[in-house]
Amino acid sequence: KDLRCCQGWDAKDCSNVPREGSYCSPGTIWDDDEGCMDACSSHEARLLCPHGCRQPSRGRKSYECNCKEGSILSDDGITCEEISQVRSCNETEKQQCRSDQSCSVKGTKVACKCAENEHLVDDVCTSKCVASECHERFMDCSVAHGKQDCSCPWKHRMTDIYGSTCTLRQYYYTVSFKLNTSLESQNCSVYAPRVKAAMRTALGYQVHAVTIANCTDNITARLILNDPLPKPLQKRLQACEHPIGDVCMLYPMLPIVRGSATEIEEENLCDSLLKEQEGAYNGVN
Incomplete structure:
Protein backbone atom coordinates (compact mmCIF):
# COMPACT_ATOMS: atom_id res chain seq x y z
CA LYS A 1 0.00 0.00 0.00
CA ASP A 2 1.32 3.45 -0.96
CA LEU A 3 0.15 5.95 1.67
CA ARG A 4 1.15 8.88 -0.54
CA CYS A 5 -1.88 8.21 -2.74
CA CYS A 6 -4.16 9.30 0.10
CA GLN A 7 -2.14 12.21 1.40
CA GLY A 8 -4.23 15.14 2.58
CA TRP A 9 -7.34 13.11 3.37
CA ASP A 10 -8.68 13.00 6.92
CA ALA A 11 -8.40 9.33 7.95
CA LYS A 12 -11.05 9.84 10.62
CA ASP A 13 -13.62 11.46 8.34
CA CYS A 14 -13.54 10.28 4.73
CA SER A 15 -16.42 12.59 3.80
CA ASN A 16 -14.28 15.61 4.64
CA VAL A 17 -12.78 16.47 1.24
CA PRO A 18 -9.22 17.84 1.54
CA ARG A 19 -8.35 21.24 0.22
CA GLU A 20 -7.18 21.63 -3.36
CA GLY A 21 -3.45 21.03 -3.76
CA SER A 22 -3.15 18.86 -0.66
CA TYR A 23 -3.68 15.58 -2.51
CA CYS A 24 -2.82 13.97 -5.87
CA SER A 25 -5.31 12.81 -8.50
CA PRO A 26 -5.48 9.15 -9.58
CA GLY A 27 -2.54 8.28 -11.82
CA THR A 28 -0.27 10.79 -10.12
CA ILE A 29 1.87 10.48 -7.02
CA TRP A 30 3.33 12.95 -4.52
CA ASP A 31 6.96 14.00 -4.67
CA ASP A 32 8.41 16.27 -2.00
CA ASP A 33 10.32 18.31 -4.59
CA GLU A 34 8.03 18.26 -7.61
CA GLY A 35 4.60 17.89 -5.98
CA CYS A 36 2.14 15.65 -7.87
CA MET A 37 3.91 13.75 -10.65
CA ASP A 38 2.70 11.32 -13.29
CA ALA A 39 3.26 7.90 -11.68
CA CYS A 40 4.23 6.24 -14.97
CA SER A 41 6.84 8.74 -16.15
CA SER A 42 8.33 8.93 -12.65
CA HIS A 43 8.73 5.12 -12.60
CA GLU A 44 7.01 5.02 -9.22
CA ALA A 45 4.47 2.37 -10.21
CA ARG A 46 6.86 -0.58 -10.55
CA LEU A 47 5.37 -2.34 -7.55
CA LEU A 48 1.99 -2.52 -9.27
CA CYS A 49 3.21 -2.64 -12.89
CA PRO A 50 6.59 -4.49 -13.13
CA HIS A 51 6.92 -3.56 -16.81
CA GLY A 52 5.94 0.06 -16.35
CA CYS A 53 2.68 1.81 -17.15
CA ARG A 54 1.21 4.38 -19.50
CA GLN A 55 -1.68 6.78 -19.75
CA PRO A 56 -4.43 5.19 -21.87
CA SER A 57 -5.44 7.04 -25.01
CA ARG A 58 -9.13 6.60 -24.18
CA GLY A 59 -11.39 5.35 -21.43
CA ARG A 60 -11.73 6.38 -17.80
CA LYS A 61 -8.63 4.69 -16.42
CA SER A 62 -5.91 7.06 -15.16
CA TYR A 63 -3.23 4.60 -16.21
CA GLU A 64 -2.78 1.02 -17.39
CA CYS A 65 0.14 -1.37 -17.06
CA ASN A 66 2.50 -2.36 -19.85
CA CYS A 67 2.89 -6.05 -20.62
CA LYS A 68 5.91 -7.97 -21.84
CA GLU A 69 5.99 -9.38 -25.35
CA GLY A 70 3.75 -12.42 -25.64
CA SER A 71 1.26 -11.11 -23.08
CA ILE A 72 -1.90 -9.05 -23.34
CA LEU A 73 -3.50 -6.66 -20.86
CA SER A 74 -6.73 -7.86 -19.22
CA ASP A 75 -9.79 -5.67 -18.72
CA ASP A 76 -8.72 -4.52 -15.25
CA GLY A 77 -5.82 -2.56 -16.80
CA ILE A 78 -3.34 -4.18 -14.41
CA THR A 79 -3.12 -7.93 -14.96
CA CYS A 80 -1.15 -9.33 -17.89
CA GLU A 81 -2.19 -12.63 -19.46
CA GLU A 82 0.02 -14.78 -21.64
CA ILE A 83 -1.02 -15.19 -25.26
CA SER A 84 -1.14 -18.82 -26.32
CA GLN A 85 0.37 -18.90 -29.78
CA VAL A 86 -1.60 -21.21 -32.06
CA ARG A 87 -0.42 -22.21 -35.50
CA CYS A 114 -12.75 -33.58 -34.40
CA ALA A 115 -15.32 -31.40 -36.18
CA GLU A 116 -17.46 -29.05 -34.07
CA ASN A 117 -20.39 -31.48 -33.79
CA GLU A 118 -18.29 -34.62 -33.39
CA HIS A 119 -16.29 -36.34 -30.66
CA LEU A 120 -13.73 -39.13 -30.60
CA VAL A 121 -15.17 -42.59 -29.89
CA ASP A 122 -13.09 -45.74 -30.30
CA ASP A 123 -10.52 -43.75 -32.28
CA VAL A 124 -13.16 -42.48 -34.73
CA CYS A 125 -14.75 -39.01 -35.01
CA THR A 126 -18.53 -39.40 -34.85
CA SER A 127 -21.60 -37.23 -34.27
CA LYS A 128 -23.45 -40.14 -32.63
CA CYS A 129 -23.80 -40.42 -28.88
CA VAL A 130 -22.40 -43.43 -27.10
CA ALA A 131 -24.30 -45.27 -24.37
CA SER A 132 -25.58 -42.66 -21.95
CA GLU A 133 -28.31 -42.06 -19.41
CA CYS A 134 -29.97 -39.30 -21.44
CA HIS A 135 -32.79 -41.42 -22.86
CA GLU A 136 -33.48 -42.98 -19.47
CA ARG A 137 -34.41 -39.49 -18.28
CA PHE A 138 -36.58 -38.79 -21.38
CA MET A 139 -33.91 -36.55 -22.84
CA ASP A 140 -32.13 -36.39 -26.16
CA CYS A 141 -28.38 -36.58 -26.59
CA SER A 142 -26.39 -34.31 -28.87
CA VAL A 143 -22.71 -33.72 -29.51
CA ALA A 144 -21.22 -30.22 -29.46
CA HIS A 145 -17.77 -28.83 -28.74
CA GLY A 146 -16.32 -32.33 -28.59
CA LYS A 147 -18.62 -33.71 -25.91
CA GLN A 148 -22.13 -35.09 -25.61
CA ASP A 149 -24.89 -33.37 -23.66
CA CYS A 150 -28.47 -34.14 -22.69
CA SER A 151 -31.32 -31.85 -23.71
CA CYS A 152 -35.11 -31.93 -23.87
CA PRO A 153 -36.27 -33.39 -27.20
CA TRP A 154 -39.13 -30.92 -27.60
CA LYS A 155 -39.24 -27.17 -27.17
CA HIS A 156 -42.32 -27.40 -24.96
CA ARG A 157 -40.58 -29.71 -22.51
CA MET A 158 -38.55 -28.27 -19.66
CA THR A 159 -35.64 -29.55 -17.60
CA ASP A 160 -35.59 -29.31 -13.83
CA ILE A 161 -33.39 -26.73 -12.12
CA TYR A 162 -30.45 -29.12 -12.25
CA GLY A 163 -30.94 -29.91 -15.94
CA SER A 164 -31.01 -33.62 -15.13
CA THR A 165 -34.62 -34.56 -15.87
CA CYS A 166 -36.96 -33.60 -18.70
CA THR A 167 -40.54 -33.01 -17.59
CA LEU A 168 -43.53 -32.67 -19.89
CA ARG A 169 -45.35 -29.56 -18.68
CA GLN A 170 -47.93 -29.28 -21.46
CA TYR A 171 -50.73 -31.54 -22.64
CA TYR A 172 -50.94 -32.77 -26.23
CA TYR A 173 -54.15 -33.32 -28.21
CA THR A 174 -54.98 -33.93 -31.86
CA VAL A 175 -58.00 -32.97 -33.94
CA SER A 176 -58.89 -33.29 -37.61
CA PHE A 177 -61.34 -31.35 -39.81
CA LYS A 178 -61.87 -30.31 -43.42
CA LEU A 179 -61.58 -26.68 -44.43
CA ASN A 180 -64.27 -25.20 -46.66
CA THR A 181 -61.52 -23.99 -48.99
CA SER A 182 -58.87 -25.63 -51.14
CA LEU A 183 -55.70 -26.64 -49.28
CA GLU A 184 -52.10 -25.69 -50.01
CA SER A 185 -50.41 -28.92 -48.97
CA GLN A 186 -46.90 -27.71 -49.80
CA ASN A 187 -46.76 -25.51 -46.72
CA CYS A 188 -48.98 -26.70 -43.87
CA SER A 189 -47.55 -24.19 -41.41
CA VAL A 190 -49.48 -21.33 -43.08
CA TYR A 191 -52.66 -22.66 -41.44
CA ALA A 192 -51.26 -22.72 -37.90
CA PRO A 193 -52.06 -19.07 -36.94
CA ARG A 194 -55.71 -19.35 -38.10
CA VAL A 195 -56.20 -22.71 -36.38
CA LYS A 196 -54.61 -21.44 -33.17
CA ALA A 197 -56.86 -18.36 -33.12
CA ALA A 198 -59.94 -20.55 -33.68
CA MET A 199 -58.91 -23.07 -31.00
CA ARG A 200 -58.32 -20.28 -28.48
CA THR A 201 -61.76 -18.84 -29.23
CA ALA A 202 -63.42 -22.25 -28.85
CA LEU A 203 -61.35 -23.74 -26.02
CA GLY A 204 -59.79 -20.78 -24.22
CA TYR A 205 -56.32 -19.33 -23.79
CA GLN A 206 -55.04 -22.54 -22.26
CA VAL A 207 -54.20 -23.43 -25.89
CA HIS A 208 -50.48 -22.69 -25.79
CA ALA A 209 -49.45 -23.64 -29.34
CA VAL A 210 -50.69 -25.33 -32.50
CA THR A 211 -48.74 -27.28 -35.10
CA ILE A 212 -50.16 -28.70 -38.33
CA ALA A 213 -49.24 -32.35 -38.85
CA ASN A 214 -51.04 -32.85 -42.17
CA CYS A 215 -52.95 -30.74 -44.70
CA THR A 216 -53.34 -33.05 -47.71
CA ASP A 217 -57.12 -33.57 -47.62
CA ASN A 218 -58.06 -32.64 -44.09
CA ILE A 219 -56.24 -30.51 -41.55
CA THR A 220 -54.72 -32.58 -38.74
CA ALA A 221 -53.61 -30.30 -35.92
CA ARG A 222 -51.67 -30.90 -32.72
CA LEU A 223 -52.92 -28.74 -29.87
CA ILE A 224 -50.52 -28.06 -27.02
CA LEU A 225 -52.31 -26.93 -23.87
CA ASN A 226 -51.10 -25.64 -20.52
CA ASP A 227 -53.79 -27.62 -18.66
CA PRO A 228 -55.76 -30.82 -19.32
CA LEU A 229 -58.75 -30.26 -21.61
CA PRO A 230 -62.08 -30.95 -19.83
CA LYS A 231 -64.11 -33.78 -21.36
CA PRO A 232 -67.05 -31.59 -22.50
CA LEU A 233 -64.71 -29.35 -24.50
CA GLN A 234 -63.25 -32.30 -26.37
CA LYS A 235 -66.51 -32.54 -28.40
CA ARG A 236 -67.03 -28.82 -28.83
CA LEU A 237 -65.96 -28.65 -32.48
CA GLN A 238 -68.40 -31.44 -33.36
CA ALA A 239 -71.27 -29.43 -31.87
CA CYS A 240 -71.02 -26.84 -34.67
CA GLU A 241 -72.18 -23.90 -32.56
CA HIS A 242 -72.13 -21.46 -35.49
CA PRO A 243 -73.60 -23.22 -38.58
CA ILE A 244 -73.86 -21.41 -41.91
CA GLY A 245 -75.43 -23.84 -44.37
CA ASP A 246 -72.96 -26.69 -44.86
CA VAL A 247 -70.25 -24.77 -43.04
CA CYS A 248 -69.35 -24.56 -39.37
CA MET A 249 -67.72 -21.23 -38.63
CA LEU A 250 -64.94 -21.39 -36.07
CA TYR A 251 -64.34 -17.79 -35.21
CA PRO A 252 -62.54 -15.60 -35.91
CA MET A 253 -61.82 -16.91 -39.45
CA LEU A 254 -61.78 -20.70 -39.82
CA PRO A 255 -64.69 -22.11 -41.90
CA ILE A 256 -64.81 -25.93 -41.81
CA VAL A 257 -67.10 -28.44 -43.52
CA ARG A 258 -70.03 -29.29 -41.27
CA GLY A 259 -69.67 -32.77 -39.74
CA SER A 260 -65.97 -33.10 -40.64
CA ALA A 261 -64.52 -32.33 -37.20
CA THR A 262 -63.36 -35.23 -35.07
CA GLU A 263 -63.39 -35.36 -31.30
CA ILE A 264 -60.34 -33.73 -29.75
CA GLU A 265 -58.29 -36.67 -28.48
CA GLU A 266 -55.33 -36.81 -26.15
CA GLU A 267 -52.23 -37.71 -28.15
CA ASN A 268 -50.38 -40.93 -27.40
CA LEU A 269 -46.84 -39.57 -27.14
CA CYS A 270 -45.38 -43.07 -27.20
CA ASP A 271 -46.49 -43.29 -30.83
CA SER A 272 -45.36 -39.79 -31.79
CA LEU A 273 -43.04 -37.61 -29.76
CA LEU A 274 -41.28 -40.36 -27.81
CA LYS A 275 -41.27 -42.65 -30.85
CA GLU A 276 -38.93 -40.21 -32.56
CA GLN A 277 -36.74 -40.18 -29.47
CA GLU A 278 -36.65 -43.98 -29.38
CA GLY A 279 -35.56 -44.05 -33.02
CA ALA A 280 -32.60 -41.84 -32.20
CA TYR A 281 -31.35 -44.56 -29.88
CA ASN A 282 -31.94 -47.38 -32.37
CA GLY A 283 -34.63 -48.82 -30.14
CA VAL A 284 -32.25 -49.28 -27.20
CA ASN A 285 -33.82 -48.38 -23.87
Missing part, protein backbone atom coordinates in the same frame (compact mmCIF):
# COMPACT_ATOMS: atom_id res chain seq x y z
CA SER A 88 -1.28 -24.78 -38.13
CA CYS A 89 0.55 -28.08 -38.11
CA ASN A 90 3.25 -28.92 -40.59
CA GLU A 91 3.12 -32.21 -42.49
CA THR A 92 5.14 -34.05 -39.85
CA GLU A 93 2.93 -32.84 -37.00
CA LYS A 94 -0.23 -33.78 -38.92
CA GLN A 95 0.85 -37.41 -38.73
CA GLN A 96 -0.03 -37.37 -35.02
CA CYS A 97 -3.71 -36.78 -35.85
CA ARG A 98 -6.30 -38.83 -37.67
CA SER A 99 -7.22 -37.89 -41.23
CA ASP A 100 -10.69 -36.72 -40.09
CA GLN A 101 -9.26 -34.42 -37.40
CA SER A 102 -7.94 -30.89 -37.63
CA CYS A 103 -4.42 -30.29 -36.37
CA SER A 104 -3.00 -27.25 -34.61
CA VAL A 105 -0.04 -26.45 -32.39
CA LYS A 106 -0.64 -24.51 -29.18
CA GLY A 107 2.63 -23.46 -27.65
CA THR A 108 4.68 -26.60 -28.15
CA LYS A 109 1.86 -29.17 -28.02
CA VAL A 110 0.07 -30.69 -31.00
CA ALA A 111 -3.73 -30.62 -30.60
CA CYS A 112 -5.97 -32.95 -32.63
CA LYS A 113 -9.66 -32.04 -32.82
Whole structure:
Protein backbone atom coordinates (compact mmCIF):
# COMPACT_ATOMS: atom_id res chain seq x y z
CA LYS A 1 0.00 0.00 0.00
CA ASP A 2 1.32 3.45 -0.96
CA LEU A 3 0.15 5.95 1.67
CA ARG A 4 1.15 8.88 -0.54
CA CYS A 5 -1.88 8.21 -2.74
CA CYS A 6 -4.16 9.30 0.10
CA GLN A 7 -2.14 12.21 1.40
CA GLY A 8 -4.23 15.14 2.58
CA TRP A 9 -7.34 13.11 3.37
CA ASP A 10 -8.68 13.00 6.92
CA ALA A 11 -8.40 9.33 7.95
CA LYS A 12 -11.05 9.84 10.62
CA ASP A 13 -13.62 11.46 8.34
CA CYS A 14 -13.54 10.28 4.73
CA SER A 15 -16.42 12.59 3.80
CA ASN A 16 -14.28 15.61 4.64
CA VAL A 17 -12.78 16.47 1.24
CA PRO A 18 -9.22 17.84 1.54
CA ARG A 19 -8.35 21.24 0.22
CA GLU A 20 -7.18 21.63 -3.36
CA GLY A 21 -3.45 21.03 -3.76
CA SER A 22 -3.15 18.86 -0.66
CA TYR A 23 -3.68 15.58 -2.51
CA CYS A 24 -2.82 13.97 -5.87
CA SER A 25 -5.31 12.81 -8.50
CA PRO A 26 -5.48 9.15 -9.58
CA GLY A 27 -2.54 8.28 -11.82
CA THR A 28 -0.27 10.79 -10.12
CA ILE A 29 1.87 10.48 -7.02
CA TRP A 30 3.33 12.95 -4.52
CA ASP A 31 6.96 14.00 -4.67
CA ASP A 32 8.41 16.27 -2.00
CA ASP A 33 10.32 18.31 -4.59
CA GLU A 34 8.03 18.26 -7.61
CA GLY A 35 4.60 17.89 -5.98
CA CYS A 36 2.14 15.65 -7.87
CA MET A 37 3.91 13.75 -10.65
CA ASP A 38 2.70 11.32 -13.29
CA ALA A 39 3.26 7.90 -11.68
CA CYS A 40 4.23 6.24 -14.97
CA SER A 41 6.84 8.74 -16.15
CA SER A 42 8.33 8.93 -12.65
CA HIS A 43 8.73 5.12 -12.60
CA GLU A 44 7.01 5.02 -9.22
CA ALA A 45 4.47 2.37 -10.21
CA ARG A 46 6.86 -0.58 -10.55
CA LEU A 47 5.37 -2.34 -7.55
CA LEU A 48 1.99 -2.52 -9.27
CA CYS A 49 3.21 -2.64 -12.89
CA PRO A 50 6.59 -4.49 -13.13
CA HIS A 51 6.92 -3.56 -16.81
CA GLY A 52 5.94 0.06 -16.35
CA CYS A 53 2.68 1.81 -17.15
CA ARG A 54 1.21 4.38 -19.50
CA GLN A 55 -1.68 6.78 -19.75
CA PRO A 56 -4.43 5.19 -21.87
CA SER A 57 -5.44 7.04 -25.01
CA ARG A 58 -9.13 6.60 -24.18
CA GLY A 59 -11.39 5.35 -21.43
CA ARG A 60 -11.73 6.38 -17.80
CA LYS A 61 -8.63 4.69 -16.42
CA SER A 62 -5.91 7.06 -15.16
CA TYR A 63 -3.23 4.60 -16.21
CA GLU A 64 -2.78 1.02 -17.39
CA CYS A 65 0.14 -1.37 -17.06
CA ASN A 66 2.50 -2.36 -19.85
CA CYS A 67 2.89 -6.05 -20.62
CA LYS A 68 5.91 -7.97 -21.84
CA GLU A 69 5.99 -9.38 -25.35
CA GLY A 70 3.75 -12.42 -25.64
CA SER A 71 1.26 -11.11 -23.08
CA ILE A 72 -1.90 -9.05 -23.34
CA LEU A 73 -3.50 -6.66 -20.86
CA SER A 74 -6.73 -7.86 -19.22
CA ASP A 75 -9.79 -5.67 -18.72
CA ASP A 76 -8.72 -4.52 -15.25
CA GLY A 77 -5.82 -2.56 -16.80
CA ILE A 78 -3.34 -4.18 -14.41
CA THR A 79 -3.12 -7.93 -14.96
CA CYS A 80 -1.15 -9.33 -17.89
CA GLU A 81 -2.19 -12.63 -19.46
CA GLU A 82 0.02 -14.78 -21.64
CA ILE A 83 -1.02 -15.19 -25.26
CA SER A 84 -1.14 -18.82 -26.32
CA GLN A 85 0.37 -18.90 -29.78
CA VAL A 86 -1.60 -21.21 -32.06
CA ARG A 87 -0.42 -22.21 -35.50
CA SER A 88 -1.28 -24.78 -38.13
CA CYS A 89 0.55 -28.08 -38.11
CA ASN A 90 3.25 -28.92 -40.59
CA GLU A 91 3.12 -32.21 -42.49
CA THR A 92 5.14 -34.05 -39.85
CA GLU A 93 2.93 -32.84 -37.00
CA LYS A 94 -0.23 -33.78 -38.92
CA GLN A 95 0.85 -37.41 -38.73
CA GLN A 96 -0.03 -37.37 -35.02
CA CYS A 97 -3.71 -36.78 -35.85
CA ARG A 98 -6.30 -38.83 -37.67
CA SER A 99 -7.22 -37.89 -41.23
CA ASP A 100 -10.69 -36.72 -40.09
CA GLN A 101 -9.26 -34.42 -37.40
CA SER A 102 -7.94 -30.89 -37.63
CA CYS A 103 -4.42 -30.29 -36.37
CA SER A 104 -3.00 -27.25 -34.61
CA VAL A 105 -0.04 -26.45 -32.39
CA LYS A 106 -0.64 -24.51 -29.18
CA GLY A 107 2.63 -23.46 -27.65
CA THR A 108 4.68 -26.60 -28.15
CA LYS A 109 1.86 -29.17 -28.02
CA VAL A 110 0.07 -30.69 -31.00
CA ALA A 111 -3.73 -30.62 -30.60
CA CYS A 112 -5.97 -32.95 -32.63
CA LYS A 113 -9.66 -32.04 -32.82
CA CYS A 114 -12.75 -33.58 -34.40
CA ALA A 115 -15.32 -31.40 -36.18
CA GLU A 116 -17.46 -29.05 -34.07
CA ASN A 117 -20.39 -31.48 -33.79
CA GLU A 118 -18.29 -34.62 -33.39
CA HIS A 119 -16.29 -36.34 -30.66
CA LEU A 120 -13.73 -39.13 -30.60
CA VAL A 121 -15.17 -42.59 -29.89
CA ASP A 122 -13.09 -45.74 -30.30
CA ASP A 123 -10.52 -43.75 -32.28
CA VAL A 124 -13.16 -42.48 -34.73
CA CYS A 125 -14.75 -39.01 -35.01
CA THR A 126 -18.53 -39.40 -34.85
CA SER A 127 -21.60 -37.23 -34.27
CA LYS A 128 -23.45 -40.14 -32.63
CA CYS A 129 -23.80 -40.42 -28.88
CA VAL A 130 -22.40 -43.43 -27.10
CA ALA A 131 -24.30 -45.27 -24.37
CA SER A 132 -25.58 -42.66 -21.95
CA GLU A 133 -28.31 -42.06 -19.41
CA CYS A 134 -29.97 -39.30 -21.44
CA HIS A 135 -32.79 -41.42 -22.86
CA GLU A 136 -33.48 -42.98 -19.47
CA ARG A 137 -34.41 -39.49 -18.28
CA PHE A 138 -36.58 -38.79 -21.38
CA MET A 139 -33.91 -36.55 -22.84
CA ASP A 140 -32.13 -36.39 -26.16
CA CYS A 141 -28.38 -36.58 -26.59
CA SER A 142 -26.39 -34.31 -28.87
CA VAL A 143 -22.71 -33.72 -29.51
CA ALA A 144 -21.22 -30.22 -29.46
CA HIS A 145 -17.77 -28.83 -28.74
CA GLY A 146 -16.32 -32.33 -28.59
CA LYS A 147 -18.62 -33.71 -25.91
CA GLN A 148 -22.13 -35.09 -25.61
CA ASP A 149 -24.89 -33.37 -23.66
CA CYS A 150 -28.47 -34.14 -22.69
CA SER A 151 -31.32 -31.85 -23.71
CA CYS A 152 -35.11 -31.93 -23.87
CA PRO A 153 -36.27 -33.39 -27.20
CA TRP A 154 -39.13 -30.92 -27.60
CA LYS A 155 -39.24 -27.17 -27.17
CA HIS A 156 -42.32 -27.40 -24.96
CA ARG A 157 -40.58 -29.71 -22.51
CA MET A 158 -38.55 -28.27 -19.66
CA THR A 159 -35.64 -29.55 -17.60
CA ASP A 160 -35.59 -29.31 -13.83
CA ILE A 161 -33.39 -26.73 -12.12
CA TYR A 162 -30.45 -29.12 -12.25
CA GLY A 163 -30.94 -29.91 -15.94
CA SER A 164 -31.01 -33.62 -15.13
CA THR A 165 -34.62 -34.56 -15.87
CA CYS A 166 -36.96 -33.60 -18.70
CA THR A 167 -40.54 -33.01 -17.59
CA LEU A 168 -43.53 -32.67 -19.89
CA ARG A 169 -45.35 -29.56 -18.68
CA GLN A 170 -47.93 -29.28 -21.46
CA TYR A 171 -50.73 -31.54 -22.64
CA TYR A 172 -50.94 -32.77 -26.23
CA TYR A 173 -54.15 -33.32 -28.21
CA THR A 174 -54.98 -33.93 -31.86
CA VAL A 175 -58.00 -32.97 -33.94
CA SER A 176 -58.89 -33.29 -37.61
CA PHE A 177 -61.34 -31.35 -39.81
CA LYS A 178 -61.87 -30.31 -43.42
CA LEU A 179 -61.58 -26.68 -44.43
CA ASN A 180 -64.27 -25.20 -46.66
CA THR A 181 -61.52 -23.99 -48.99
CA SER A 182 -58.87 -25.63 -51.14
CA LEU A 183 -55.70 -26.64 -49.28
CA GLU A 184 -52.10 -25.69 -50.01
CA SER A 185 -50.41 -28.92 -48.97
CA GLN A 186 -46.90 -27.71 -49.80
CA ASN A 187 -46.76 -25.51 -46.72
CA CYS A 188 -48.98 -26.70 -43.87
CA SER A 189 -47.55 -24.19 -41.41
CA VAL A 190 -49.48 -21.33 -43.08
CA TYR A 191 -52.66 -22.66 -41.44
CA ALA A 192 -51.26 -22.72 -37.90
CA PRO A 193 -52.06 -19.07 -36.94
CA ARG A 194 -55.71 -19.35 -38.10
CA VAL A 195 -56.20 -22.71 -36.38
CA LYS A 196 -54.61 -21.44 -33.17
CA ALA A 197 -56.86 -18.36 -33.12
CA ALA A 198 -59.94 -20.55 -33.68
CA MET A 199 -58.91 -23.07 -31.00
CA ARG A 200 -58.32 -20.28 -28.48
CA THR A 201 -61.76 -18.84 -29.23
CA ALA A 202 -63.42 -22.25 -28.85
CA LEU A 203 -61.35 -23.74 -26.02
CA GLY A 204 -59.79 -20.78 -24.22
CA TYR A 205 -56.32 -19.33 -23.79
CA GLN A 206 -55.04 -22.54 -22.26
CA VAL A 207 -54.20 -23.43 -25.89
CA HIS A 208 -50.48 -22.69 -25.79
CA ALA A 209 -49.45 -23.64 -29.34
CA VAL A 210 -50.69 -25.33 -32.50
CA THR A 211 -48.74 -27.28 -35.10
CA ILE A 212 -50.16 -28.70 -38.33
CA ALA A 213 -49.24 -32.35 -38.85
CA ASN A 214 -51.04 -32.85 -42.17
CA CYS A 215 -52.95 -30.74 -44.70
CA THR A 216 -53.34 -33.05 -47.71
CA ASP A 217 -57.12 -33.57 -47.62
CA ASN A 218 -58.06 -32.64 -44.09
CA ILE A 219 -56.24 -30.51 -41.55
CA THR A 220 -54.72 -32.58 -38.74
CA ALA A 221 -53.61 -30.30 -35.92
CA ARG A 222 -51.67 -30.90 -32.72
CA LEU A 223 -52.92 -28.74 -29.87
CA ILE A 224 -50.52 -28.06 -27.02
CA LEU A 225 -52.31 -26.93 -23.87
CA ASN A 226 -51.10 -25.64 -20.52
CA ASP A 227 -53.79 -27.62 -18.66
CA PRO A 228 -55.76 -30.82 -19.32
CA LEU A 229 -58.75 -30.26 -21.61
CA PRO A 230 -62.08 -30.95 -19.83
CA LYS A 231 -64.11 -33.78 -21.36
CA PRO A 232 -67.05 -31.59 -22.50
CA LEU A 233 -64.71 -29.35 -24.50
CA GLN A 234 -63.25 -32.30 -26.37
CA LYS A 235 -66.51 -32.54 -28.40
CA ARG A 236 -67.03 -28.82 -28.83
CA LEU A 237 -65.96 -28.65 -32.48
CA GLN A 238 -68.40 -31.44 -33.36
CA ALA A 239 -71.27 -29.43 -31.87
CA CYS A 240 -71.02 -26.84 -34.67
CA GLU A 241 -72.18 -23.90 -32.56
CA HIS A 242 -72.13 -21.46 -35.49
CA PRO A 243 -73.60 -23.22 -38.58
CA ILE A 244 -73.86 -21.41 -41.91
CA GLY A 245 -75.43 -23.84 -44.37
CA ASP A 246 -72.96 -26.69 -44.86
CA VAL A 247 -70.25 -24.77 -43.04
CA CYS A 248 -69.35 -24.56 -39.37
CA MET A 249 -67.72 -21.23 -38.63
CA LEU A 250 -64.94 -21.39 -36.07
CA TYR A 251 -64.34 -17.79 -35.21
CA PRO A 252 -62.54 -15.60 -35.91
CA MET A 253 -61.82 -16.91 -39.45
CA LEU A 254 -61.78 -20.70 -39.82
CA PRO A 255 -64.69 -22.11 -41.90
CA ILE A 256 -64.81 -25.93 -41.81
CA VAL A 257 -67.10 -28.44 -43.52
CA ARG A 258 -70.03 -29.29 -41.27
CA GLY A 259 -69.67 -32.77 -39.74
CA SER A 260 -65.97 -33.10 -40.64
CA ALA A 261 -64.52 -32.33 -37.20
CA THR A 262 -63.36 -35.23 -35.07
CA GLU A 263 -63.39 -35.36 -31.30
CA ILE A 264 -60.34 -33.73 -29.75
CA GLU A 265 -58.29 -36.67 -28.48
CA GLU A 266 -55.33 -36.81 -26.15
CA GLU A 267 -52.23 -37.71 -28.15
CA ASN A 268 -50.38 -40.93 -27.40
CA LEU A 269 -46.84 -39.57 -27.14
CA CYS A 270 -45.38 -43.07 -27.20
CA ASP A 271 -46.49 -43.29 -30.83
CA SER A 272 -45.36 -39.79 -31.79
CA LEU A 273 -43.04 -37.61 -29.76
CA LEU A 274 -41.28 -40.36 -27.81
CA LYS A 275 -41.27 -42.65 -30.85
CA GLU A 276 -38.93 -40.21 -32.56
CA GLN A 277 -36.74 -40.18 -29.47
CA GLU A 278 -36.65 -43.98 -29.38
CA GLY A 279 -35.56 -44.05 -33.02
CA ALA A 280 -32.60 -41.84 -32.20
CA TYR A 281 -31.35 -44.56 -29.88
CA ASN A 282 -31.94 -47.38 -32.37
CA GLY A 283 -34.63 -48.82 -30.14
CA VAL A 284 -32.25 -49.28 -27.20
CA ASN A 285 -33.82 -48.38 -23.87
